[in-house]
Amino acid sequence: MIRFKNITKVYQTGNVSFEALRGVNMEIGQGEFVSIMGPSGSGKSTLMNIIGCLDTPSGGSYLLDSENVAGLTFDQLSEIRNKKIGFVFQNFNLLPYATAYENVELPMLYNGKNAKERKLRVRKYLELVGLWDWAEHRPTELSGGQQQRVAIARALVNEPPIILADEPTGNLDSKSGLEIMEIFNRLSREGKTILMVTHDQKIADYSSRTIRIFDGIIVNGAFNGKDH
Ligand SMILES: Nc1ncnc2c1ncn2[C@@H]1O[C@H](COP(=O)(O)OP(=O)(O)OP(=O)(O)O)[C@@H](O)[C@H]1O
Ligand SMILES: [Mg+2]
Numbered sequence: 001m002i003r004f005k006n007i008t009k010v011y012q013t014g015n016v017s018f019e020a021l022r023g024v025n026m027e028i029g030q031g032e033f034v035s036i037m038g039p040s041g042s043g044k045s046t047l048m049n050i051i052g053c054l055d056t057p058s059g060g061s062y063l064l065d066s067e068n069v070a071g072l073t074f075d076q077l078s079e080i081r082n083k084k085i086g087f088v089f090q091n092f093n094l095l096p097y098a099t100a101y102e103n104v105e106l107p108m109l110y111n112g113k114n115a116k117e118r119k120l121r122v123r124k125y126l127e128l129v130g131l132w133d134w135a136e137h138r139p140t141e142l143s144g145g146q147q148q149r150v151a152i153a154r155a156l157v158n159e160p161p162i163i164l165a166d167e168p169t170g171n172l173d174s175k176s177g178l179e180i181m182e183i184f185n186r187l188s189r190e191g192k193t194i195l196m197v198t199h200d201q202k203i204a205d206y207s208s209r210t211i212r213i214f215d216g217i218i219v220n221g222a223f224n225g226k227d228h
Contacts, residue, residue: 001161001193002028002051007060007070009046009216019216020046021057026211026222028195030161033188034221035204036197038213044197045166047213051195052085052164053077082111086155088165092147094139100126100150101135107158125153129183145176152183163187165196169203181206 009021020043028034036044049055050062053069056077062070069080094103104122113121126132129149139147148168155163163184169177177200185206188194196207204210212220 001030001065002026002195003063005061005063007050007057007062009043009050009055010058021050022216023060024213024216024218024222026218027224028193029224030193031188031191032209032224033184033194033207034196035207035210036195036213037199037201037204037210042213043216044213046216048164048166048195048197051162052087053081082158084160084162086158086160086163088148088151088155088163088168090167090170092139092144092151092171094147094150094154096139099136099138100131100142100153103139103150104153104157107154111158121157122153125156126150128156129153143176144172145179148172148176148180149183152180156187161191162193162195165194167197167199169198169200174202177203178206 004024004026007021007024008019011018011020024047036047038044046055050057057070060070061068064080064084069077072080095106098106101122104126105118108118108121122135123132126135129152131146131149131153134142134146139150142150169180172180181203184194184196188208198204209224210221211218
């Protein structure tokens with residue numbers, strides 16, 4: 001589902017350039033639950049941004065469902081992103097003045113779903129994360145773990161095949177973090193592809209494979225089964 005061939009990323013700041021990814025090769029199949037670990041500054045978020053079509057690589061090829069997306073324009077990328085990828089962030093990124101219901105409904109307001117269909121979907125995904133009873137609450141009235149579950153419902157509501165989560169448990173206590181892992185485990189069993197950055201080995205243990213990155217290079221776990 002996701003295949004990187006010799007992906008590089010060079011950041012240019014003034015006349016200083018920095019190679020954040022130095023030839024990344026990897027493959028992730030449908031339904032895999034993969035964690036990404038590595039020291040601060042090793043390139044994890046850079047990698048996630050490219051996978052999520054939020055940024056483009058400087059070189060190499062990126063096949064997403066067999067389509068090379070490395071050379072697409074930003075408009076083309078945003079279309080692919082809307083269809084294929086749901087994002088979960090460390091800080092939840094919920095709209096503070098909107099209810100849980102409205103936060104989950106939001107991604108559907110841009111793709112022409114009618115009100116009835118939207119309501120069914122919001123209910124389905126708030127139930128999936130166990131928060132339908134909290135639909136009318138605002139983020140400030142929810143715990144961190146509950147806010148992250150609302151954010152997961154929001155990421156799922158357009159039914160993308162891939163979920164990307166950059167440090168989804170970084171701001172949570174360990175019990176809430178494990179609840180999020182239970183949800184991810186279940187989603188991956190149902191066929192979603194999940195990629196998650198974490199610094200916490202206990203959290204990574206929930207995934208079926210760990211990709212380890214160091215100074216812009218994958219040092220372990222790039223392929224399912226064996227390392228190349
Ligand atoms: N927009 C940018 N411009 C210039 N340099 C950048 C940019 N984004 C990231 N970098 C640099 O690229 C390297 C990798 O950054 P990245 O954010 O991918 O690391 P990370 O592994 O996610 O780290 P952390 O664990 O701290 O989140 C770092 O040295 C960083 O300073
Ligand atoms: Mg990061």
